Amino acid sequence: MLELKTKRCNGMKGCAILIALFGLLVAPVQAQEPLHVDITEGRVDPLPIAVPDFIGKDRREISAGSSLASVITNNLKRSGLFQPIDPRAFIERPSDFDTLPRFQDWRIIDSDALVTGQVVYQDDGRIRVEFRLWDVVRDQQMVGKRYYTTPENYRRVAHLISDEIYERLTGETGYFDTRVVYVQESGPKNNRRKRLAIMDQDGFNSAFLTDGNNLVMTPRFSPTSQEIAYLSYVNDNPRVFLLNIETGQQEVVGDFPGMTFAPRFSPGGDKIIMSLERRGNSDIYTMDLVKRRSTRLTDHPAIDTSPSYSPDGRYITFNSDRSGRQQIYVMRSDGTDVRRISFGEGKYATPVWSPRGDLIAFTKILKGRFYIGVMRPDGDPKTERLLTESFLDEGPTWSPNGRVLMFFRQTPSEVDGSGGTVRLWSVDLTGYNLRPVATPGDASDPAWSPLIK
Amino acid sequence: MNLVQSSKLVAMLAGVMMLAACAGGSDTNTGPVDTGPSYAAGSQEAFLDAVGARGDHVYFAFNRYDLNGQAQAALGQQAAWLMQNPSATVRVAGNCDERGTREYNLALGARRANSVKDYLVSLGVDPSRVETISYGKERPECIASNEECWAINRNGVTSVTNGPSS
Numbered sequence: 001m002l003e004l005k006t007k008r009c010n011g012m013k014g015c016a017i018l019i020a021l022f023g024l025l026v027a028p029v030q031a032q033e034p035l036h037v038d039i040t041e042g043r044v045d046p047l048p049i050a051v052p053d054f055i056g057k058d059r060r061e062i063s064a065g066s067s068l069a070s071v072i073t074n075n076l077k078r079s080g081l082f083q084p085i086d087p088r089a090f091i092e093r094p095s096d097f098d099t100l101p102r103f104q105d106w107r108i109i110d111s112d113a114l115v116t117g118q119v120v121y122q123d124d125g126r127i128r129v130e131f132r133l134w135d136v137v138r139d140q141q142m143v144g145k146r147y148y149t150t151p152e153n154y155r156r157v158a159h160l161i162s163d164e165i166y167e168r169l170t171g172e173t174g175y176f177d178t179r180v181v182y183v184q185e186s187g188p189k190n191n192r193r194k195r196l197a198i199m200d201q202d203g204f205n206s207a208f209l210t211d212g213n214n215l216v217m218t219p220r221f222s223p224t225s226q227e228i229a230y231l232s233y234v235n236d237n238p239r240v241f242l243l244n245i246e247t248g249q250q251e252v253v254g255d256f257p258g259m260t261f262a263p264r265f266s267p268g269g270d271k272i273i274m275s276l277e278r279r280g281n282s283d284i285y286t287m288d289l290v291k292r293r294s295t296r297l298t299d300h301p302a303i304d305t306s307p308s309y310s311p312d313g314r315y316i317t318f319n320s321d322r323s324g325r326q327q328i329y330v331m332r333s334d335g336t337d338v339r340r341i342s343f344g345e346g347k348y349a350t351p352v353w354s355p356r357g358d359l360i361a362f363t364k365i366l367k368g369r370f371y372i373g374v375m376r377p378d379g380d381p382k383t384e385r386l387l388t389e390s391f392l393d394e395g396p397t398w399s400p401n402g403r404v405l406m407f408f409r410q411t412p413s414e415v416d417g418s419g420g421t422v423r424l425w426s427v428d429l430t431g432y433n434l435r436p437v438a439t440p441g442d443a444s445d446p447a448w449s450p451l452i453k
Numbered sequence: 454m455n456l457v458q459s460s461k462l463v464a465m466l467a468g469v470m471m472l473a474a475c476a477g478g479s480d481t482n483t484g485p486v487d488t489g490p491s492y493a494a495g496s497q498e499a500f501l502d503a504v505g506a507r508g509d510h511v512y513f514a515f516n517r518y519d520l521n522g523q524a525q526a527a528l529g530q531q532a533a534w535l536m537q538n539p540s541a542t543v544r545v546a547g548n549c550d551e552r553g554t555r556e557y558n559l560a561l562g563a564r565r566a567n568s569v570k571d572y573l574v575s576l577g578v579d580p581s582r583v584e585t586i587s588y589g590k591e592r593p594e595c596i597a598s599n600e601e602c603w604a605i606n607r608n609g610v611t612s613v614t615n616g617p618s619s
Contacts, residue, residue, distance in 0.1 A: 190592075190593055190594060215588075259586075277587070280564045280568070282559075282563065303561065365554075391598070394554055410551070413597050413598045414597060
């Protein structure tokens with residue numbers, strides 16, 4: 001074993017995962033470029049990859065092995081960077097985890113990479129899951145790891161393995177072992193019930209966080225703790241609240257004389273940045289969660305809202321109509337040096353700084369259509385790229401590696417009450433990989449978690 | 454732009470008249486003669502009776518929060534009732550159509566509610582009697598995605614908060 005570490009739980013009990021990295025199975029080396037998917041250039045050809053069911057000895061191991069392969073396959077496929085090969089095309093059926101695969105059998109079906117794995121039930125009731133990623137072109141193992149966890153926690157292990165595969169083949173950090181907090185919507189449009197909910201990034205394990213008695217919206221993850229900041233209308237007083245998703249404890253953020261809304265955490269997790277509305281005017285404030293002190297950052301008769309920090313904490317992007325219509329601005333984190341960065345046609349809203357720092361995602365409204373797009377923080381209009389378009393696309397949130405955006409899409413409602421569905425979608429930065437995210441019902445306001453530590 | 458705005462205004466007025474027509478049948482008091490209204494003075498029902506059908510609503514143009522003449526006339530009625538019922542307090546809710554982003558609409562709804570409040574105060578109502586709340590685009594009254602509904606949903610609605618319950 002070369003490496004031993006444990007993964008923390010994220011709001012789930014008994015989910016500690018022990019991880020070990022083990023040595024390589026060695027095959028003769030051929031001098032060729034190692035496998036690599038370049039995800040920085042426009043449209044990429046997805047890499048063909050084979051993920052046969054993980055090996056098991058008995059019925060429950062075989063069943064778990066099949067489920068693991070299925071979760072991994074789905075993750076890789078949804079990323080748009082991989083093209084999992086139909087298992088019906090497989091020639092070799094791996095039966096021994098500790099022997100080399102027959103590489104020619106995988107090359108014949110045009111697979112560039114192969115994932116093998118096995119599941120073993122331990123005497124203590126836990127499962128041991130092992131996998132190896134193979135470079136089929138070079139006949140080489142790229143990585144192998146072993147995980148110990150409880151059987152019901154298999155999806156988490158599948159996400160960790162997916163992240164390993166993604167990282168080895170793209171050179172970028174993965175985002176599969178993450179969760180999404182969102183607003184689950186139900187009921188007619190004129191009497192909508194909204195509840196906070198949380199799920200894995202692939203739409204599974206959805207669970208409610210609030211009971212639906214109060215109108216809630218715009219949840220956002222803390223980058224450092226198991227806390228969510230969100231807007232709630234408790235007693236018909238719209239205020240920003242904090243919710244600890246492990247303990248269920250809620251508290252209002254600060255004691256302000258008007259509506260507080262549009263919260264986000266600072267990159268260090270020690271501050272909330274948000275709008276405070278007083279006598280009809282909205283400005284941007286921070287609330288230091290440790291010192292319990294608020295600081296005003298903008299003082300302008302226009303609407304200032306939707307603030308979002310740069311990942312280094314030095315800048316803030318926000319939405320303001322001080323020019324006469326909604327535009328995106330950037331200022332220093334002390335509120336100085338305000339400059340507008342959106343200059344295209346139409347209105348711009350909901351700026352969100354990428355975790356990589358290189359782009360700002362936004363909602364654009366132009367001629368009655370809504371778009372999700374990205375631009376560079378320096379405001380060069382040539383860098384603006386629109387990724388999606390519909391009747392109403394709104395509220396992008398970044399995957400922690402800054403490669404994928406999730407947002408919500410609402411369809412038009414008819415007079416008879418039909419239509420008007422609200423669903424989550426994801427799109428990557430190429431704009432080609434647009435996919436619905438499965439949720440139990442209508443869903444809006446997604447916020448992606450950081451990578452689970 | 455002028456054309457767009459005026460067509461929107463027409464749509465808005467059409468929507469208001471349509472609603473007024475709908476509400477017309479329900480606000481007549483059909484009790485026995487000479488018994489007077491069945492609600493208490495200073496109540497929400499008394500307020501609605503005094504300001505007339507949809508008189509608790511004022512409507513706004515797209516992305517605007519200034520009050521047109523019709524809105525000012527409605528608020529004149531509201532202010533008169535408030536002056537006659539000095540113990541009543543009210544809440545003004547600001548609402549937006551679905552064609553904006555959620556957080557900006559919360560801010561816009563707050564502006565609309567405060568426009569209403571400021572106007573009532575300018576007519577002599579004590580500011581401590583008027584509270585405001587914004588629902589952004591969260592509380593549409595009209596559900597279809599068309600100009601008529603959007604015009605109806607861009608509103609400020611006044612309601613009595615401390616009146617005797619009926």
